[in-house]
Amino acid sequence: MLLVLNGPNLNRLGLREPGVYGSQTLEDLERLCEAWGAELETPVTCRQSNYEGQLLEWVQDAQEHGFTGIVINPGALTHSSYALRDAIAGQPLPVVEVHISNVDAREAFRHTSVTAAVCRGKISGLGFLGYRLAMEALLEGSG
Template identity: 50%
Template sequence: MTSQILVLNGPNLNMLGAREPEIYGHETLADIEAATRAHAQKCGLGVTFRQSNSEGELVGWVQQARHDRAAALIVNAGAYTHTSVALLDALLSCDLPVVEVHLSNIHQREEFRHHSYVSKAAVGMIAGFGGFGYAMAVDALAHILKQ
């Protein structure tokens, strides 16, 4: 059975390609999903890819991940990165490896974006590489899952 990675995307990521392309690029979330799936398959991993603008839905998906037998999570929480204690609590309680991803380098942006609640639950963070950051996260989790 192929190990599954749950990829969660937070608010406004459904607007990629149209929203602030000077910051987030021209790739759509569908483009990133297709590239992530293809890369994961090369690594022998499966991917479940989701996006929500709702904090509660993201928390529910994290809680469900253990029951669905996900092996790990990739999380781009969008703005919830900087605000959601609820998402942090869910990630801490899921007992799965988490890699945090950001399309832009959050440390080169506004001061309020420098703090991440997600980081407390993550084994690592990948920021500033656009959609390629998801493939990097898959590689990191493939390495972790083999250990």
């Protein structure tokens, strides 16, 4: 069972910077993740929060709620949240970081991820497909 977490501002997909993030919504992304989970024969739970503390709690509690891996798009917290980094490092589940846009081709501050080093892998710039690839990597035990 996989947990898909989306951080700050991802609730604005489809409205916020469509030239960067596309016109599909968070609801579209969640439906795709659930459908991919069905194809991959694993339940998927999707959650989004603009609040760092809520994301921390979901990461910390994931294993006790039966999840076997986490796909996370931390949004801007990628570049600034040592608390989220520590929460990921402090729990035993594999985590794959995903970004819809190619963060390395954007503003310089986006080039540094404080969370990627404690994740099994990082996928960036492949749009929503990155979530599916992260799910596959978690289910295959690679990434």
